[in-house]
Amino acid sequence: MFVKIDKKTHEETIISSTDMTLVLERDIKDNQVDDTLTEMVISGYEHKDKTAIYRYKK
Known part of the structure; x- marks a missing residue:
């Protein structure tokens, strides 16, 4: 599951x-979305924008 932290x-x-x-498609290049999702699940990468932090939570 993914979590958005305000x-x-x-x-x-x-x-x-x-x-x-949808958040990733808005913030990064389309060809990087799948790799970024994989990194979030496997290595704990957190995506950040102006208002929130997004992460995968087991």
Whole structure:
């Protein structure tokens, strides 16, 4: 499952893999989305934008 953590409130919200994909498609190049999702699941990579931190949570 993917989690969105609000930077101001630190509130965690569970998001779907579809929603996570949409965030990545908005923020990075399309050809890097699959690799980034894999890195999030395997190595714990966290994606950050202006308002939130996104991570994979087992």
